[in-house]
Amino acid sequence: MLRPYYVVLILLMAAVTxxxxxxxxxxxxxxxxxxxxxxxxxYVPVSILxxxxxxxxxxxxxxxxxxxxxxxxxxxxxxxxxxxxxxxQWLAIVLGVASLVLLRRLVGA
Amino acid sequence: xxxEDSNTATTADNRHQFWLALVKxxxxxxxxxxxxxxxxxxxxxxxxxxxxxxxxxxxVFAGASQFMAVVMIQSGAGIPLIVASTFLINLRHLVxxxxxxxxxxxxTSWWQRVLAFGMTDESYVTSVTHYREQEEEQGNPYFMLGxxxxxxxxxxxxxxxxxxxxxxxxxxxxWGLDFAMPAAFLTMLLPQIVSRRIAAVxxxxxxxxxxxYVLIPGKWYIILAVVAATSTGVVLETLAEKRAQPC
Numbered sequence: 001m002l003r004p005y006y007v008v009l010i011l012l013m014a015a016v017t018x019x020x021x022x023x024x025x026x027x028x029x030x031x032x033x034x035x036x037x038x039x040x041x042x043y044v045p046v047s048i049l050x051x052x053x054x055x056x057x058x059x060x061x062x063x064x065x066x067x068x069x070x071x072x073x074x075x076x077x078x079x080x081x082x083x084x085x086x087x088x089q090w091l092a093i094v095l096g097v098a099s100l101v102l103l104r105r106l107v108g109a
Numbered sequence: 110x111x112x113e114d115s116n117t118a119t120t121a122d123n124r125h126q127f128w129l130a131l132v133k134x135x136x137x138x139x140x141x142x143x144x145x146x147x148x149x150x151x152x153x154x155x156x157x158x159x160x161x162x163x164x165x166x167x168x169v170f171a172g173a174s175q176f177m178a179v180v181m182i183q184s185g186a187g188i189p190l191i192v193a194s195t196f197l198i199n200l201r202h203l204v205x206x207x208x209x210x211x212x213x214x215x216x217t218s219w220w221q222r223v224l225a226f227g228m229t230d231e232s233y234v235t236s237v238t239h240y241r242e243q244e245e246e247q248g249n250p251y252f253m254l255g256x257x258x259x260x261x262x263x264x265x266x267x268x269x270x271x272x273x274x275x276x277x278x279x280x281x282x283x284w285g286l287d288f289a290m291p292a293a294f295l296t297m298l299l300p301q302i303v304s305r306r307i308a309a310v311x312x313x314x315x316x317x318x319x320x321x322y323v324l325i326p327g328k329w330y331i332i333l334a335v336v337a338a339t340s341t342g343v344v345l346e347t348l349a350e351k352r353a354q355p356c
Contacts, residue, residue, distance in 0.1 A: 001158045005188075010161065012192045013178060014168040020199035021206060022225035026218060028210035036343065043310050043342035044208035044335055045237045048201075049298040050314035051334035052230060055322035056291035064323055072288060079292045080299060089136045089296045096292040101285040 071107060075100035123251040130255025133239060137231040138263040140293030141172070143286035145264050148175050149271020150280055155183035159272045166268040170261060171229065173328060174198050194327075201331045205233045212240040212248030220250045227257020234297055306345045314338035 027033070033041070053076075058064065060072045067073045079096030083089065145166070152162040157179065165175055174195045181191050205228060213221055235256045240248035302308050318334035325333075 002160050002164065003158070006157065006161045007164065009178075009182075009188050009191060010165045010168060012188065013165070013174060013195045014170075016192055016196040017169050017171050017174060017199050017202075018226060020196065020202035021228045022222055023206055024203050025206035025210055025213065025225045025228070026221045027207055029214040029216075029218075029221070033211065038211065039346065040339040040343045041208045041211065043307075043339040044204060045234055045241070046298065046301050046307055046310055047314040047335045047338035047342075048205065048230070048331060049234055049294050049301070050311045050338065051318035051331045052294045053291050053298055054315035055319045055330060056287075057295075058319050059323050060287070062323070064319070072291075075288055076291070076295060079295055083296050083299055090139070092296045093136055093139065093289065093292045096295075097286060097289050100288040104285045 071100060071103040074103060123249065126249040126252040127255040130235070130239070130252045131259050134232065134235045134256045134259040136296065137235060137290075137293045138259050140289040141231060141260060141263055142267045143281045143289050144172050144176075145267020146271035146274070147280050147282045148172065148179070149268045150274060150276075150278065151176065151271075152179045152268075153272050153275040155179040157182065159269075162272040163265070163269060166265050169195075170226070170264065171195075171199060172264070198328045201328055201335075202228060204332060204335055205230075205237075209233060209237050209240070209248070209253075212237070212246075213250065213253075215247050216250045224250060224253045224257065227254065227261055229257065229260050230294075231260050232256040234294070238297065238301070306342060306349070309345060310338045310342040313341045 057072045057076045058067065058070070060070070075096050078099045079092050082095045083092035086092070148166070149162055152165070152175075153159070157165075165178070169175055169178075177194055177198060178191050181194065206225065209228075213224065216224070232253065236248065236253040239252055239256075298311070302311055314334040314337065317337040318330045321330035321333045
């Protein structure tokens with residue numbers, strides 16, 4: 001069942017989301033990007049990745065906690081170790097998540 | 110070589126890029142599953158119908174905004190506030206679009222509009238990383254199509270399962286599966302730290318992102334971290350060039 005109120009809400013959300021996605025995706029085709037900006041764009045992917053990883057690991061509940069008692073930090077260390085040791089991305093993710101679920105049970109947090 | 114041969118070769122290459130995208134995106138798609146399930150569950154608990162829950166996943170297709178929206182619906186917020194908040198959360202897409210645009214200058218506007226719809230955090234990082242590794246001026250749009258398509262299908266199915274399960278299961282994010290996404294992004298990040306300069310960029314991004322995540326509501330922490338970290342990268346690069354130049 002679709003209620004008109006929520007359909008309107010969802011379509012407006014879709015419109016602003018799409019606007020943000022399509023807004024600059026064609027910009028390099030239309031204008032020459034300044035060399036300095038172009039150079040800084042090289043660092044955008046690693047910056048975004050780091051910004052997606054670290055807050056989620058160091059402040060999983062929205063506020064900082066001691067890294068020693070933070071099981072997300074330990075699970076991240078295990079994920080990194082498995083990746084560097086085996087070079088298998090999926091194994092690192094599976095063992096990393098499994099270690100967090102296990103740690104959570106052990107700590108009872 | 111006839112035109113037909115080269116067409117066949119291009120078609121084969123496009124197909125290859127599409128399938129390669131599926132292979133390269135699936136670890137991140139795996140990480141998105143618990144979030145899709147959780148979204149479906151929370152949306153139903155907030156009072157949306159299964160059809161409305163799915164409509165949002167299919168046309169908005171943005172995890173963070175969808176979570177925020179259903180939480181706001183539950184707390185009684187009106188349309189203008191929810192739409193404005195969605196816009197603010199999604200501003201980071203502008204940075205992502207700008208960053209990937211140099212690889213799509215030879216793609217038609219039609220392609221760009223299609224690819225934009227499927228540009229999520231996951232398909233963006235997978236595609237831009239792939240295009241950089243290719244070391245070619247242009248990125249093949251079929252790769253980004255495959256990457257966005259993979260996330261789209263997985264997100265839709267996970268949302269549907271979550272919505273149908275509704276009140277029957279507990280939020281999988283509470284078991285510890287919320288770590289699936291950061292773990293997947295971490296495995297993409299680590300292989301890219303190939304120099305001290307990149308390491309410095311990552312450290313700056315990590316510190317700024319974590320500090321602003323704790324202090325500022327919303328998704329501003331990503332934009333702030335990107336600005337600080339990319340500036341660091343450019344400054345370090347310029348300094349290294351100056352040092353290398355003979356005086």
